[in-house]
Structures are given as structure tokens and as C-alpha cells.
Amino acid sequence: MVQALPKSERSELAIELATEAGADAFLAWQAARCVANWDGARVDKGLRRWRAVVRSAARQSRRARIPPVDGVLSTPMLVQRVREEVAAGAAVLVLHEEATERIVDIAAAQAGSLMLVVGPEGGIAPDELAALTDAGAVAVRLGPTVLRTSTAAAVALGAVGVLTSRWDASASDCEYCDVTRR
Numbered sequence: 001m002v003q004a005l006p007k008s009e010r011s012e013l014a015i016e017l018a019t020e021a022g023a024d025a026f027l028a029w030q031a032a033r034c035v036a037n038w039d040g041a042r043v044d045k046g047l048r049r050w051r052a053v054v055r056s057a058a059r060q061s062r063r064a065r066i067p068p069v070d071g072v073l074s075t076p077m078l079v080q081r082v083r084e085e086v087a088a089g090a091a092v093l094v095l096h097e098e099a100t101e102r103i104v105d106i107a108a109a110q111a112g113s114l115m116l117v118v119g120p121e122g123g124i125a126p127d128e129l130a131a132l133t134d135a136g137a138v139a140v141r142l143g144p145t146v147l148r149t150s151t152a153a154a155v156a157l158g159a160v161g162v163l164t165s166r167w168d169a170s171a172s173d174c175e176y177c178d179v180t181r182r
Helices: 008-021 041-060 075-087 103-107 126-134 149-163
Strands: 002-004 026-029 069-073 091-095 114-118 138-141
Touching (some): 002 008, 002 149, 008 041, 008 149, 026 041, 069 075, 075 114, 075 126, 091 103, 091 126, 091 149, 103 138, 103 149, 114 149, 126 138
Parallel strands (some): 002 026, 091 114, 091 138
16 A cells, blocks of 8 residues: 555555555655655654554454554656566556546556555545556546545545455454554
8 A cells, every 4th residue: 555645644544544444565656745744764753653553453453464664655666666566467557536447447457566646635636547547557446535645545444445455354364464563
């Protein structure tokens, strides 16, 4: 999951909810319209904080593996990463309020690797969206309402979990079930 940097406490909420909803990995993105700006020492501090939040949320939700947190990516770096993911066979979905494709129509067809991109509070800039879609990403919408950046990923991951086989595992074969001893 790629999360554009939200401001202050919304940053931690976004990562916490997405971890609980099943994100396998996180990439921080410094999008053009991000209110927050992680530069210099803020990068290390922000990534440390995200990792602590992810660890806590993974334990709370009984995940077997703690998702890694990496970044901070610039838009050109993210575009390159999208190209690489698409070339490797992954689907890359960019959540966007003006997209014509619905996540329910795209996610159900995706059985393999999936990368979700969530924009900042100010939305994804048109040139960023164009670069991401030119690299192979598909812009999708979740529904008729516009969600906050802090909740969009969790809602999208919930939809993907229901629409695919991701949440079909029984408790006995769940790969996310025992992180409490770590």
C-alpha cells in the first residue's frame, strides 16, 4: 500500500487502520499536494513512528507478520515503482474520486499481487495521476462519497478483502493469527 503523507495524527490513523484491514507492506509517498512534508530528520522520525504504529496494530489484529514500512518516495520514484510492479504482473489501483472505474469491478478480477495508492488530503494532482496511469496504474473509485486519506485505504482494503479470496482463510490456516508472542 502506498500512502501519501497525511498531516499529524491522521498519518498514524491511516497506517493503523490499513494494518488492521490487512495491508502487507507500506510505502510513504511525498505527493505534490501533501500538507505534511517529511524532509531531513523528519523522514527517519516519521518512518520510525509508522513502524511502531504498524507493529502495535499488527499485534492487536493478531497478524503473524508485521508489514514492512519503507519510503519516502517522490512521485518520480513512485511512478518507477508502479512500472516495476505492473511489469511483474501486479495490479496497481490508484484511489481517485473522479475515476470512472469502480474498485468492485477491478478488485474482483485480481487474484495476484495488488498495490493500492492513496493520495493526500488535497487529492492527487492531475499530472501525478497521469504519470501513474501512464505507468500502468488504474484509477478507481470506492463509491459515491469522498473519503479522508486516513480512512480510504482501510475501506479499500476491506472491499478487496471481501471481493477476493484474501479474507477466505479459516482461523486454523490464517497466516495473520499469532503475533502476540513477538
